[in-house]
Amino acid sequence: MSSDTSAALFVLRGISQRYGEGKNAAGILHNIDLTLYRGDTCAIVGASGSGKSTLLNILGLLERPSSGELRFAGRDVTTASPNMLAHWRNRSIGFIFQSFNLLPRLSALDNVALPLAYRQQRRKSPRDLAMQQLRAVGLADCVHRRPAELSGGQRQRVAIARALIGEPTLILADEPTGNLDQQCANEIIELLLGLNIEHRVTLVVVTHDVSLAKRFARRIEVINGQLLERSDHAV
Template identity: 50%
Template sequence: MTAFEAAGLTRSYQLEGVTVDALRGVDLTIGDGEFAAIIGPSGSGKSTLMHLLGCLDRPTSGVLKVGGVDVSTLDDTQLAELRNRMIGFVFQSFHLLARTSALDNVALPLVYRGVAKAERRAKAREALTAVGLAHRLDHRPSQMSGGEQQRVAIARALVGDPQVVLADEPTGNLDTRNGDEVMGLLERLNADQGVAIVLVTHEPEVAVRARRQIHVRDGLIERDVA
């Protein structure tokens, strides 16, 4: 079983009448339980690749299979359901709902899965405990440090038992110590729970902590080092 399987993936945008090719034919397979980093300078196409892998966007051409399903066969609603079940997101700027408690922030993905409130909260509590925030359930994001907020976001990514966690510059807004802690958490999740982790970063020192580095440049995979 593979998490992602991409063949000849391209994505181009129209920017003020000019066609920009962000991805120019990417072949990539990421297996279950892998820990891979997509690394490249800004403008390399790594964010576009992550959006495609995360089913937030659709390729211009090429085939992308997520968990064995060809995404081109899915409509927007099915794609939303696929995101909900298969993928957990961690963003650079956390993207937590500001006036909502940690518990309800973490429970949010389950809302869209139609899980009952009591069960949602029980699972969210479990996930927060797993990231070491059992004492912060009722705190709002503004009452927590950046590192804690990112751990809440990781709990949110995990609460729905996804196959893959996509982490977009998860340490970008954190100081070294907190960044280190977040990376440690991701490593542990990968090792203990077997969740595949795809890390997008431009920092080589973060990327080396993954077991595989996929270097992207000018819309193509330049190097794939396992």
């Protein structure tokens, strides 16, 4: 990590998020600053309702903050059009969710190939690329199964393969191990950290699990609308 923001993937300056109007308005994030660098591994922790998903959705260009400035890969995305945001999301970001979000009627292979339906260029067929990704996450033997025929851990691997097929710069995962037992949870985090080492993909992972959070180089707590970062060197 360095303080030179030219190597930054994300720069957040004075970001606030409020929901509702007037008397019912609720401030979730208050004037936060955060810089994430390419290749960072970052765990987001915090109590339920503290704003972890809100922060992740802002990073994922899914939610616009109420105020503040957000730069992504050197561009000011604060005022970008919904079409531009969708384009950057599709090109640069892989999402992983607690509940896997796979399409139940499609095989693992077709779930993984799906994001390529929205892309133009094809050097290899989407199914060949999907096969390659499923092999990389250790699921070569299950490619024709539907989600219901897979274990929770296997479903999350399919979701990871689907996130990877677009070769994202960044993976955002919202409680990816929330529905998994401890052993599967460890394996999934291991897999994600391995991707960071192999492909230098930047990882931002929301987790409740303190022991899993400790595996990440950066740990940021969302507390009272603020971000509190603990470094490995803190007492």
